Amino acid sequence: MSAMDTDEVSVVLPPTTTSGLALSLHPLPILNISEHLTRLKLQKNRTDPFVLGALLGTQNGREVEIVNTFELATVDDDHERVDHDFLVSRRDQYKQVFPSLEFIGWYTVASKPTQHHINLQEQFTGYCSNPLLLILQPNLALVSSADVNAQTLPLKAYEPTIELKERKSRSVYIEVPYNVETGEAERIAVDWTARGGGSGTSLESHLQTQRSAVKMLHERILVLIKYVTDVIAGQARPDHSVLRSLTALLASLPASENKHFREEFDTEYEDVQLTAYLSALTKSTNILNDLVDKHIVLTMSKDERGPTGARRRMGRQGGPSDWDRFH
Structure with a gap:
């Protein structure tokens, strides 16, 4: 467990404090963040790599949609400072392709928000007045469904705010409920991905199916050969209906070698x-x-x-x- 997960003072307000934000999350960001985490695990050979990325979407008043994401980089090994040149470059590139999408927040992977996330949060305020935080929590998969409060996805969204307490102010987060919003094209893409889309994956799946079928056929042929051998040797009781079926099957095989x-x-x-x-x-x-x-x-x-x-x-x-x- 990293230091950011052991902070004693919570930076998240209690559930009694609600946010008036109407948040919609599209499938593409979910797939992108999951793929980002999986790829870093394999590249760095670590179970808890540092994951950082930007959220792109639209905002109309208090209605926000998270539509797409892109990865971000940091300029230090402690991941304390965001590489702003890289962020601006990637944001402008996406803006050329998706002119309607704006920078609306950032994402990472952690068990809960900490002071480290507050420090990173302040670096994004120059691109958005109130950047959202989307956290992927893979450890939720190990928790029972009762403890997760029926949360179907290991993702939580947070809105930054200011808490005034004892004449002091501090930056905190409010958890924001969200809905998964999908369009027709996105449903097709998600279904294609779930079925193993892509020529290589599809071919591999097809070959695996063929291999299993051939293996099963081979095992059943061996069973039939053993049965006939045992019948001939007097070690098995002959079943005339089975033998007639075998005879009919053998009679049909030479048809493929007909002149x-x-x-x-x-x-x-x-x-x-x-x-x-x-x-x-x-x-x-x-x-x-x-x-x-x-x-x-x-x-x-x-x-x-x-x-x-x-x-x-x-x-x-x-x-x-x-x-x-x-x-």
């Missing part, structure tokens, strides 16, 4: 090969034709390249064509 089937298969295979060869020959002919045309242009004299030469090449004056002259 007419083999002839038809060979004919279709040859037709496919011939079509492929013709396609390759046509492509080679086109390439050769382009090469000849370029060679003719390069070997023509200056006069032949003029309008008169062009008309002569087109055969309008009865003269020989370029192809005849070339040959």
Whole structure:
């Protein structure tokens, strides 16, 4: 456990203090933050890498939508100072692609907000008057559903505010409830991701399925072979219905080696090969034709390249064509 998780003074106001913010969270930020954490775990070989990123979205009064994210960097090993040059550069790049999205906050990974987050929070006020904080809490997966208060996602959102107590003020957070907002395109993308989208993942899933099917078929064939062997050896009791089914199955297998089937298969295979060869020959002919045309242009004299030469090449004056002259 890091030092930021052991602070005794809580920087989060009690649940009795509510925020009037209407917050909507889209699926893309959830996927981005999860992928960011997973990638850093693998790269740094650590279970608790420091994760920092920016939230992009829209705000209309007290209604806020978190639509997208991008990763951020720090300029020191203690992660106390944000790399503002990198932040501005990435923000401007996203602004060119998504002009309607604004910087509305930042995200990290922790069990709860601490004073360290308050210090980072102050560095984002120059980009947004009231930047939100979105925290991914992976440890919630280890807590029972009763302790999580029916929170379905290990994510919590916080709004910064000022607490006045005993004539002193300090920066604190108010937890903000949120709804997951999805559009039709986002639902399709999330479903595609959940199904293992991407050519490599899809192919791997398909091959795994094929392998399992072949393995299961092989195991069942071994069971049948053992049964027949035991029947022949007198170690198993013969079941005539099973034996008849096996006989029918074996009788259907040689059909694939029928003479007419083999002839038809060979004919279709040859037709496919011939079509492929013709396609390759046509492509080679086109390439050769382009090469000849370029060679003719390069070997023509200056006069032949003029309008008169062009008309002569087109055969309008009865003269020989370029192809005849070339040959």
